[in-house]
Amino acid sequence: MGPDHGEPIRILVVDDHAVVRQGLRTFLEIQPDLLLAGEASSGEEALPLARLTLPDVVLMDLILPGMDGVEATRRLLAQQPGCRVVVLTSFGEEGRVLSALEAGAAGYLLKTVDPDRLVAAVREAAAGGSPLSPEVSRRILAHMQRPTGLQPGAALTSRERQVLDGVTAGLSNKEIAARLGIGEKTVKSHLTHVFAKMGVEGRTQAALEAVRRGLAGGGAPR
Incomplete structure (x- = not known):
């Protein structure tokens, strides 16, 4: 509705x-x-x-x-x-x-x-x-994983990077939680920190900012 x-x-x-x-x-x-x-x-x-x-x-x-x-x-x-x-x-x-x-x-x-x-x-x-x-998700990831010469955002923790990788892969919070073996509420908490540290307002903006900064390679466990 x-x-x-x-x-x-x-x-x-x-x-x-x-x-x-x-x-x-x-x-x-x-x-x-x-x-x-x-x-x-x-x-x-x-x-x-x-x-x-x-x-x-x-x-x-x-x-x-x-x-x-x-x-x-x-x-x-x-x-x-x-x-x-x-x-x-x-x-x-x-x-x-x-x-x-x-x-x-x-x-x-x-x-x-x-x-x-x-x-x-x-x-x-x-x-x-x-x-x-x-x-489309694959193309965004491929763009992210190319060397860009940009410095990654050091402010993000390893776990926050893994959650961010899940977002750029188009995963839901539930899917990210299952992949990382953590609770869905914990994923939401990490995302709140990621958005604040990156200065963005949502998942799409976070994925775009990740592309700009060259944040790739820390990926969530497969």
């Missing part, structure tokens, strides 16, 4: 292909806890429509006429900071992924995503999560 009072999650779809919008409309409308609040075919159209429809989650294509999805994401979040943008695109190149996340996108999915996973991702994003396609 939506963020407040158990209301349906309001969704805005931004894609320049009518057939894609129609397919998403058909599928989303049968979900009892989701409400398709609007559709836009461009970034320029999406901004005023978002003000009007007040979506909880925006499914944003990247390749749009005029303003691209990255810029549209940046402007939309400046306009409505509480909104959650999930990129839904055919393109998973590393540069596109990082640009979208740096613009503030909460998640990044490829259009090959299973429909049930897409619905789960919308719910996850509305609840404050950061859904990523597995391919």
